Amino acid sequence: MAVLAPLPAQVQRALVQAGVTEGSRLCCALSGGVDSRVLLHILTGLRARLSFQLTAVHVHHGLSPHADAWAAFCRELCVAAGVRLTVHRVDVARDDPAGLEAAARRARHRVLMASECDWLVFGHHADDQAETVLFRLLRGAGVRGAAGMAAWEAPAGQQPGRLRPLLDSRRAEIEAYAREHGLQWVEDESNEDRRYTRNDLRHRLLPAMEEGFPGAARTLARAAANFREASVLLDELAAMDEAACGGQSLERAQLLRLSEARCANLLRWQAGRLGAEMPARARLLEVLRQLHGVEAARGFRVALGALDCCCYRGKVWLEPSASLAGATARAWAGEAEVPWLGGVLRFSPARGEGLSAARLQAAQALRLLPRWPGMRMRLVAGRPSRSFKNLCQEAGIPVWQRERLPVLQVDGYAAWVGGIGTAAEFAAAADEDAVAVEWLPLVPPAGGG
Template identity: 55%
Template sequence: MCCALSGGVDSIVLLDLLAGLQSRFGHALCAAHVNHGLNPAASAWQAHCTALCSHRGIPFIAFTVDVARDDHEGLESAARKARHAVLETVECDWLVFGHHRDDQAETVLFRLFRGTGLRGASAMVAVEPGAEGRAGRLRPMLGFGRADIRDWAHAHALTWVEDDSNTDCRFARNDIRHRILPAIETAYPSASASIARAAAHFREASDLLDELAASDEHACGGRMLRRDGVLALSDARVANLLRWQARRCGMPAPSRARLLEALRQLRAAPAVRPLYFPLGDLACCAYRGEVWLESVGGGLPAPCHWGGTAAVEKPWGDGRVVFSAAKGRGIARAALDQAAKLSLVTRSAGLRMRLAPERPSRTFKNLCQEAGIPAWMRDRLPVLEVDGSVAWIGGIGIDAAFACPPGDEGFVPEWVPVSS
């Protein structure tokens, strides 16, 4: 368990609580401090945290980060991104933060002012389980207000540092904290508690939408969605599904306007027409009856080489190539078993292939045109080489020289563009 220790009163109280509970729960505790280098007193704050942890015998880690000054979301956001990125590197089961009820209310208001959806308005949760090697996150003080935390600190004679930048109302969150929220609480004294309670309601609604998205994805065939299944859903459900898929890719949710325009084009275009519509960091793609999201501007897939005999599957960019055993179909198994080297590569200059013995050899461009493969997909097509000779091109087919004879053992390669 690692306490995110800034040196401010919230994190100092959190560390005191976690240390006091060690004998009861037996958790191993450490603390991590991030020095952003944005305040002249930053080194003094780090020294205070170092001394405190040394005095209490708590293992301590300090990080220094470079904060981008040109982040389009502002300095606050850039510092937050840098801080969380480096805290993710701490080896622990749980990262513990000192966020409290007033932080929750400020976060909800900040996001609402920016036009967030339900997921954003739900703000922070007390328990956020980890996944795929990522530590979970705990916020045990979300139910307490700022005044409660300061009362504890005074009662236990704790010492902390004060960040003078927290009073600078040029920063949006500080403006909410010192001007907007107090004005609201003048008229509605329990506003912070009510807003935090509303965040919990937003979270429940958001979780229900996630369940609906998972159900819709399954009904539409998985991550590679069937186009007819997608078009049978309402616009709101398609937008919800694609936002959910974007979050699962670790990408920010696309804007509502871009999603609706992508869907408009998808509904208006003939089923045979491919679609590539950028949504930001992701693009909505449609081709041959399927719809999916893929990264925008990524590099070409890395070549993959291995010894003879087809594997069950091999990675290819954001997706994979799957080899399925078949009788009398696909690539002749004998050709693969006898090969010294099998390779998945991108197209090379002058690539040609013959799809049938009676047909002429065709250029890569001609093959793509005949197969109806749009230009934006061509550089990403997987090409299987057997000892340097082209045996198969994803989305196009198998070279006649490697085709499996009737009755023989073969392997059918399939390109799945997006991992699922």
């Protein structure tokens, strides 16, 4: 087998180290710029050698007058290389509070992470890593943020893994490879616009640093590797602390025995595991203040960006900030699945457990809706009915989750409430046909049920 040139050899080593094997499905994130152009060229050459499957994906942001031409260029490249290309058009909010760069990055990330593949492969290089580390440090990032980009991140759940096989190469090396092989690529004019922070770092600050400190980009990349090592240790500590505090839903008393730094580290780690950005330090300090200051019997909820930190009945947990939009009354006509606040309600045939099928068939009106004023329900035959508030208190459901609970109303009566259960009058007998209801919510109720 022929000896590979330095850059392809580096990419092959990175793929093998990440665990790419025969039959692995790789998808190249192809913008058409020089980095992804070179990456596609190298991956195409390695395809037969390593026996992986190769596709490509291009995200059309529509922000440049040349966006259509870039997509057409990528199509031509992939046709010539025998690589299937998917082009996704996204709408980017130009008035996003975080800025146009951040909005475009989020839109691109959503599309890429939905790709049907085992590994997404990016053309990020050492200069990109240096920019990322510097950008995050200047924004006050902690160890995790300063760790920059990993050379590879394993697939997790339904999401593909991420590979950056050019991360040890400089931009100049990649451009030299492109010229040597006569490759063409597109130039994004927005990369020259210094109104964007990362462009200003690339064109002004990093060159000045290289002049005063030769090799600064590689030094920053090495620092990122050191930060990443420290980040791994912090993650291992957080996992141990979570286990000691009772699991994902933390025991408040145990949590408060940790130092402030370990509490904050644990909550940051849990937020990252939920796919959220790292919470602002000020918000974390507010959580810790309330954890220490609020009486144990009282609950609280503090916003941490896209997540809320909740404390109730001695438990502390993170949950996505859920909107009540869509929690409106609707008729139920026997559908097997009904969406509810980002989650889903599932109805399935059962026997002797759940709602009485006969009672449902005899009903005049079946509706799904949130609780209503004065709503009551009896969970045990022969016992008094209970108010919705009392039912939630007994089930351990905090106040802020109660308005999210779906209610199946049968002829004006509450027959079933998510997180609480089935009313005695509508429960199926042991030998009776029934309808089982399963609620898979975006935000699980604290009490379950």
